[in-house]
Amino acid sequence: MNFGYREVCLDHDTGPRHPESADRLRAIRRRLAECHDVDYVAPPDADADLVKRVHDADYVDEFERFCADGGGDWDADTVAVEATWDAAIASAGIAAWAATEALDGADGRETPFALGRPPGHHAVEDDAMGFCFVNNVVVGAQAALEAGANRVAIVDWDVHHGNGGQDICYDRGDIFNVSLHESGLYPGTGEIDETGEGDGDMRNLNVPFPPGTNTVGYLAAFDEVILPTLREYDPDLVLVSAGFDAHQHDPISRMRVSTEGYGLMTERLTELVAECDAGLGFVLEGGYSLDTLADSIATVNKTIASYDPQPPEGDVSEGAREVIDDLLDQGFGSK
Structure with missing residues (x-):
C-alpha cells in the first residue's frame, strides 16, 4: 500500500497519558517497516478553502486562532x-490525497492509506470534539467530489459513532455515511433510526452493536446490510474511516473484533469496489493499543497485497442479530 504520512503530525502534542498520542503513528511505522510492498508519500496540506467547504468558516478561523x-x-x-x-x-491534506488517488485508479498494492493525526471523525460542521478538529475523511470525500466523483461512500468501522460525518452529510445525497459502532459509547449518538433527511434520506446507515459483538457479527452486518446497500448506491469511491479500537484487545472499548477481522472487512470492501468499478482508500481514526493498532493496519496492508484472512468460527450473537434485523426492517440491505 501507499501510506500518506507527514512528520508534522507528530507535533500535535496531547500531553502525558492522553490515549491519542504521537506514539500511535510511531508504532504503526515500526510495524510497517517489517512488511513488504509499503511505500510512503508526503502529500501537501489541505487548502483552507476546501476545509471551509466542509466546516463552518468561522469555526475553522477560530480553531486556527486558538492554535x-x-x-x-x-x-x-x-x-x-x-x-x-x-x-x-x-x-x-493526506486524506484528500488518499481520496483523489483512489478515485484516479490507485488500487492493489498502490491502494492509499492516510496516516494522519489528529483524527477527524468526531469533528462536526462547526465544532471540535473527541480528539478531532477537522473531519479528515469528509474533507477527502469533498476533494473527490470536486475531482469528478458523483457519489462517495464512507464506511466508518471505528468503535465510536462517526457523528461528525453524520452531522456534516446528513442531508447530502452525494456522500453515503455508514458507521458501525458500540452502542452507548461516546458520543452517545448513532441510533438506527437516524437515516438522513432531504437529499440524504436513507443515505445514513448506523449499526449500533451491543458491547461484546465480535468479528462474526461485524461480517454479518457487512454481508447482509452494508454491502447490498452500497451496491445499490453504486459509489465511485469508498473511503474507510479506519479506527481499530473495536479490537478485542483495545483498552477503551468492549468489542471483540480480531486482527484477522479487519483483514476480512478489507477483503469484502475490495470485492465491493471491484463490482462497482470504484476506488478504495483508508483514513486513520482511532485505536489505542499500540501493538494491536499496528498489527491490524499491517493485516489490512497484506490483505490488499493478496493475503487471505482466516474466517472466524461461531454464530452471530443474539444482540447483533437484533440490530441487523432492525436494519433490514428499516429498508437497508436485502433479506
Whole structure:
C-alpha cells in the first residue's frame, strides 16, 4: 500500500497519558517497516478553502486562532498546541490525497492509506470534539467530489459513532455515511433510526452493536446490510474511516473484533469496489493499543497485497442479530 504520512503530525502534542498520542503513528511505522510492498508519500496540506467547504468558516478561523494563541483544552478530551493547526491541515491534506488517488485508479498494492493525526471523525460542521478538529475523511470525500466523483461512500468501522460525518452529510445525497459502532459509547449518538433527511434520506446507515459483538457479527452486518446497500448506491469511491479500537484487545472499548477481522472487512470492501468499478482508500481514526493498532493496519496492508484472512468460527450473537434485523426492517440491505 501507499501510506500518506507527514512528520508534522507528530507535533500535535496531547500531553502525558492522553490515549491519542504521537506514539500511535510511531508504532504503526515500526510495524510497517517489517512488511513488504509499503511505500510512503508526503502529500501537501489541505487548502483552507476546501476545509471551509466542509466546516463552518468561522469555526475553522477560530480553531486556527486558538492554535496561534498557544492552544489549550478545547474541551475535556480535545487538546491543542500551537503546532496542532499545522498537523490538522496536513492530516486533512493526506486524506484528500488518499481520496483523489483512489478515485484516479490507485488500487492493489498502490491502494492509499492516510496516516494522519489528529483524527477527524468526531469533528462536526462547526465544532471540535473527541480528539478531532477537522473531519479528515469528509474533507477527502469533498476533494473527490470536486475531482469528478458523483457519489462517495464512507464506511466508518471505528468503535465510536462517526457523528461528525453524520452531522456534516446528513442531508447530502452525494456522500453515503455508514458507521458501525458500540452502542452507548461516546458520543452517545448513532441510533438506527437516524437515516438522513432531504437529499440524504436513507443515505445514513448506523449499526449500533451491543458491547461484546465480535468479528462474526461485524461480517454479518457487512454481508447482509452494508454491502447490498452500497451496491445499490453504486459509489465511485469508498473511503474507510479506519479506527481499530473495536479490537478485542483495545483498552477503551468492549468489542471483540480480531486482527484477522479487519483483514476480512478489507477483503469484502475490495470485492465491493471491484463490482462497482470504484476506488478504495483508508483514513486513520482511532485505536489505542499500540501493538494491536499496528498489527491490524499491517493485516489490512497484506490483505490488499493478496493475503487471505482466516474466517472466524461461531454464530452471530443474539444482540447483533437484533440490530441487523432492525436494519433490514428499516429498508437497508436485502433479506
